[in-house]
Amino acid sequence: MAQSPTTLSVEEVARLAALARIDLTTEELEHFAPQLEVILDSVASVSEVARADVPPTSHALPLTNVFRADEVRESLPVEAVLANAPASEDDRFRVPRILGED
Amino acid sequence: MAEVTTTAELMDYDEAMERFDPVLGLEVHVELNTASKMFCGCSTAFGADPNTQTCPVCLGLPGSLPVVNGTAVESAIRIGLALNCEVATWCRFSRKNYFYPDMPKDYQVSQYDEPICFDGHVDLEVNGDVFRIEIERVHMEEDAGKLVHQGGDTGRIHGADHSLVDYNRAGVPLMEIVTKPIRGLGTRAPEVGRAYMAHLRDLMVALGVSHARMEQGNLRCDANVSLMPKGSDELGTRTETKNVNSLRSVEGALRFEIQRQGALLAEGGRVVQETRHWHEEGWTSPGRSKETAEDYRYFPEPDLVPVAPSREWVEQLRASLPEPPASKRTRLQAEYGFTDLQMRDVLGNAGSLDLIEATVLAGSSAAAARKWWLGELARRANDAGVDLADLTITPQQVAAVQALVDEGSLNDKLARQVIEGVLAGEGEPAQVVADRGLAVVSDEGALSQAVDEAIAANPDVAERIREGKVQAAGALIGAVMKAMRGQADAARVRELILQKLS
Amino acid sequence: MSQAHDILTSSAAGLVAAMEAGTWSCEQITRTHLDQIEALNPHVNSYLAVDAERALATARSIDARRAGGEKLGPLAGVPIAVKDLLCYAGLPTTAGSRILEGWMPPYDSTVVERLVAADLVILGKTNLDEFAMGSSTETSAYGTSRNPWDLDRVPGGSGGGSSSSVAAFMAPLAIGTDTGGSIRQPASVTGTVGVKPTYGGVSRYGIIAMASSLDQAGPCARTVEDAALLHEVIGGHDPRDSTSIDQPLPDVVAAARHGDVAGMRIGVVTELGGEGYAPGVEQRFTEAVALLREAGAEIVEVSCPHFVHAMAAYYLIMPAEVSSNLARFDAMRYGLRVGDDGENSTEDVMRASRGAGFGAEVKRRIMLGTYALSSGYYDAYYGSAQKVRTLIVRDFEAAFEACDVLISPSTPTTAFKIGERIDDPLAMYKADLCTIPSNLAGNASGSFPIGLAPEDGLPVGLQVMAPPMADDRVYRVGAAIERFLEQQWGRSMMAMAPRLEHSLLDDQGGN
Ligand SMILES: [Mg+2]
Numbered sequence A: 001m002a003q004s005p006t007t008l009s010v011e012e013v014a015r016l017a018a019l020a021r022i023d024l025t026t027e028e029l030e031h032f033a034p035q036l037e038v039i040l041d042s043v044a045s046v047s048e049v050a051r052a053d054v055p056p057t058s059h060a061l062p063l064t065n066v067f068r069a070d071e072v073r074e075s076l077p078v079e080a081v082l083a084n085a086p087a088s089e090d091d092r093f094r095v096p097r098i099l100g101e102d
Numbered sequence B: 001m002a003e004v005t006t007t008a009e010l011m012d013y014d015e016a017m018e019r020f021d022p023v024l025g026l027e028v029h030v031e032l033n034t035a036s037k038m039f040c041g042c043s044t045a046f047g048a049d050p051n052t053q054t055c056p057v058c059l060g061l062p063g064s065l066p067v068v069n070g071t072a073v074e075s076a077i078r079i080g081l082a083l084n085c086e087v088a089t090w091c092r093f094s095r096k097n098y099f100y101p102d103m104p105k106d107y108q109v110s111q112y113d114e115p116i117c118f119d120g121h122v123d124l125e126v127n128g129d130v131f132r133i134e135i136e137r138v139h140m141e142e143d144a145g146k147l148v149h150q151g152g153d154t155g156r157i158h159g160a161d162h163s164l165v166d167y168n169r170a171g172v173p174l175m176e177i178v179t180k181p182i183r184g185l186g187t188r189a190p191e192v193g194r195a196y197m198a199h200l201r202d203l204m205v206a207l208g209v210s211h212a213r214m215e216q217g218n219l220r221c222d223a224n225v226s227l228m229p230k231g232s233d234e235l236g237t238r239t240e241t242k243n244v245n246s247l248r249s250v251e252g253a254l255r256f257e258i259q260r261q262g263a264l265l266a267e268g269g270r271v272v273q274e275t276r277h278w279h280e281e282g283w284t285s286p287g288r289s290k291e292t293a294e295d296y297r298y299f300p301e302p303d304l305v306p307v308a309p310s311r312e313w314v315e316q317l318r319a320s321l322p323e324p325p326a327s328k329r330t331r332l333q334a335e336y337g338f339t340d341l342q343m344r345d346v347l348g349n350a351g352s353l354d355l356i357e358a359t360v361l362a363g364s365s366a367a368a369a370r371k372w373w374l375g376e377l378a379r380r381a382n383d384a385g386v387d388l389a390d391l392t393i394t395p396q397q398v399a400a401v402q403a404l405v406d407e408g409s410l411n412d413k414l415a416r417q418v419i420e421g422v423l424a425g426e427g428e429p430a431q432v433v434a435d436r437g438l439a440v441v442s443d444e445g446a447l448s449q450a451v452d453e454a455i456a457a458n459p460d461v462a463e464r465i466r467e468g469k470v471q472a473a474g475a476l477i478g479a480v481m482k483a484m485r486g487q488a489d490a491a492r493v494r495e496l497i498l499q500k501l502s
Numbered sequence C: 001m002s003q004a005h006d007i008l009t010s011s012a013a014g015l016v017a018a019m020e021a022g023t024w025s026c027e028q029i030t031r032t033h034l035d036q037i038e039a040l041n042p043h044v045n046s047y048l049a050v051d052a053e054r055a056l057a058t059a060r061s062i063d064a065r066r067a068g069g070e071k072l073g074p075l076a077g078v079p080i081a082v083k084d085l086l087c088y089a090g091l092p093t094t095a096g097s098r099i100l101e102g103w104m105p106p107y108d109s110t111v112v113e114r115l116v117a118a119d120l121v122i123l124g125k126t127n128l129d130e131f132a133m134g135s136s137t138e139t140s141a142y143g144t145s146r147n148p149w150d151l152d153r154v155p156g157g158s159g160g161g162s163s164s165s166v167a168a169f170m171a172p173l174a175i176g177t178d179t180g181g182s183i184r185q186p187a188s189v190t191g192t193v194g195v196k197p198t199y200g201g202v203s204r205y206g207i208i209a210m211a212s213s214l215d216q217a218g219p220c221a222r223t224v225e226d227a228a229l230l231h232e233v234i235g236g237h238d239p240r241d242s243t244s245i246d247q248p249l250p251d252v253v254a255a256a257r258h259g260d261v262a263g264m265r266i267g268v269v270t271e272l273g274g275e276g277y278a279p280g281v282e283q284r285f286t287e288a289v290a291l292l293r294e295a296g297a298e299i300v301e302v303s304c305p306h307f308v309h310a311m312a313a314y315y316l317i318m319p320a321e322v323s324s325n326l327a328r329f330d331a332m333r334y335g336l337r338v339g340d341d342g343e344n345s346t347e348d349v350m351r352a353s354r355g356a357g358f359g360a361e362v363k364r365r366i367m368l369g370t371y372a373l374s375s376g377y378y379d380a381y382y383g384s385a386q387k388v389r390t391l392i393v394r395d396f397e398a399a400f401e402a403c404d405v406l407i408s409p410s411t412p413t414t415a416f417k418i419g420e421r422i423d424d425p426l427a428m429y430k431a432d433l434c435t436i437p438s439n440l441a442g443n444a445s446g447s448f449p450i451g452l453a454p455e456d457g458l459p460v461g462l463q464v465m466a467p468p469m470a471d472d473r474v475y476r477v478g479a480a481i482e483r484f485l486e487q488q489w490g491r492s493m494m495a496m497a498p499r500l501e502h503s504l505l506d507d508q509g510g511n
């Protein structure tokens, strides 16, 4: 994959945008596709460098077992919780109708 | 409720069993009973006003960060050990990325390829047969918020014009217990599925890690079912029925899917891999098809550091495990001398065995303890619609009442009144006896006088007794008890009557 | 010199001394900075929000407490600017994005909490690239900040609001955050000091996340001592951040005051130089190396062979984390909501809001990260990048066996022109070439001014990298180079900055 240039079609970018829940215009899709392709090409070298025997690093420093005691702390007042809500009703966040599940 | 229409054709269950072998996979989510949430200090208490148990962390506000609840990790390890699992020496949390309005961060912090516990098993005894259920994994994650759908006619999502979100449940610790594919159950599959769920419920209670109230959603089952044609070794396409939340429903959903899939396959159709929804009326309906399933883009949660339980800690937790429920049942049945029939009654009453055990430990006989908890108290719990364990009387108090009966200070009827008083919050049994004036009258003079009066008032009966018709004494005993307002020892009254009329 | 000039050009340490001596009150100092902001901010665009009233009220209360004989902390009463990525209740926090316009956080970040507890006076919130994604502040939804050395050039990024506020004397101190270089690169191109502490050295709680495993907040200042004083205030363990290190901070202030490099082994990283580096940058860097050698340091050449792959690994790991961290901006609980007309579904509204609320660079990175994590690509991209991260950590470990610190230029070039790289993402990304390895490895790293590039007269920075939890070594080397250069020049770096029109500074520029 690193040898041959990555190809990223407009359709592929549209699929990524859908996965990421971002509406993109046709112009944006056409603008982003070649840009993302160039970037992906420039980063593809990692798969050549990364040998099988090298362990991955997910955390910069080797900390483990950071736990808190199971103690109740004060929650936010409900007014503060809802203060930034685009819409609310009955002390709940109001969201548009949800499709696709029952 | 929407009209109940099961468009699916169902195959007769027995016929399905002749033609196919069912394969089950059960994923059970257990809400822990920690005081605070998985990653923040908000309370997990049930039933609070909407969004009053939320903070920057469990609302997923920009900039907030999670910190793991140590008790939740401890509970996860104890659950794993009780299911005979290995405990990971090192594991991480991952992010499961998908957008949904009940998920504040639009990812769930969960575990992916590194669960904290894995490779366990439980042996279930179901009506004399033992089935081994292999456990794939136990992992830690967080619950989502609660959606209410508005504007539709049924409160369902379809037809609703908007929804409301309460994030009080968001971030409550969840343990997900996943079985390996369970084969070889044959016709017993639905029954074993139910028994497995009951076993997990009892186990969680015994471990003290969850309230395990299925009706409150503390225990939720996703049931995977597929069918293999008899003689075949190839797994069929499976369906996953979501949120099956009672023992009866687990059995029902498994049975329904076996019959539905059987009918489909027999016609030469194919099972669609999908999630399905369980309806309490006894059927399942299709949900999201897996062909359009999300790509969850799991990756290690960078805001949390790995969990590496030391072997010393694991061994400490292993040593703290309670006796496994199955061996405890066998042991107590033998110790208490309960018949199989009596034991079935005990096990049919959730939590009663533990209550009986505690009552016996407080000094009662096993027979008396069983009589109270399965009789008077079970009736009262039932009337109040609560679990036995939630009655406001302790095993110690029940044992104290029984002790008063044993020493002759209370008869059965008075004892029931004392129980009533304790349940009504009138204090300890001795207090109730004193306040209500319930003790059996032991003043021989008063008792003798009452007997004399009863004899005088019923000369015919007295005559028959004198003639040797001892069974007629009952009528006189009744009269004396009535006069004494029940507070007399009936056996002593009988003795006195016979003495006086001999 | 006017009093305003003296106040504005003073170091933070100098301001505290003046307040303690009774020369200036905190209110005077605060008011002067607010005046400078009012005069200059329209031209430099460092601040997105100014909190004049609260700042003055705080200042007055500090004056009263000082007058009452109370012993205050080492930075008490010093004005400070805070990058608009940190939550501070009472002021909007935008992250430079349209999607968070007007968002009022109901809580304070730990860093802000510590600033307030240490009695610093928060002047306002500074501009940044949208969600800290950029090297120029050009991706901010609220306009580009300008480089005080040349208003047609960028002040670096993402922390260009913080760097320019300090460089334009609109604050003596500022808070920055650094994911791939966003403290050090802006410091370098504005002639100021910026330090990225060891990952886990400063709490991330309350700082809007870009890439959680890389982000780290740190100090921006005009002197090394000031940076160290601020580092000490904001650093140290925080139980609300699981990645926070539960160990005492190294004594960075002592290191900044002593600044002695005699006997230190200093490694020059071979891979961070050569082709692509501006001649003036290389020249000043070479001179700085010579100066350190003269001061008694032993200079060795070190190779870190995997550093050439750092940028590739970074542009996979960072966007992957970005794609997940920015999912929460979904128009459900806070932030911009678009298209909620009663017909559109939740999903429609999420997509429309994110489409309208995010700028181009943010969208690029989210899609890049979504791609790198998606099934079928994870191993080749994200998985491989994490392995490269291991190799870079190992390069550092090997180098630190041989050296106490590593050095390089902070950036390959001086400040570039506004607009020059905005539609060429790769060119933009190269600004962080030297700074990225320390984010991947989590070690401490800082940038210190070492003069002007002869070809354009713009500032050049020296990067000093130290092992994790050895942040004091960064300050030791930074303080040494600062002292030697000031002796050589006879004035401070910032005294060479051109006087900006509208500035309250006297004609002589800085001092
Ligand atoms: Mg799950």
Ligand SMILES: [Zn+2]
Binding pocket: B037, B040, B041, B042, B053, B054, B055, B056, B057, B058, B059, B171
């Ligand atoms: Zn919370």
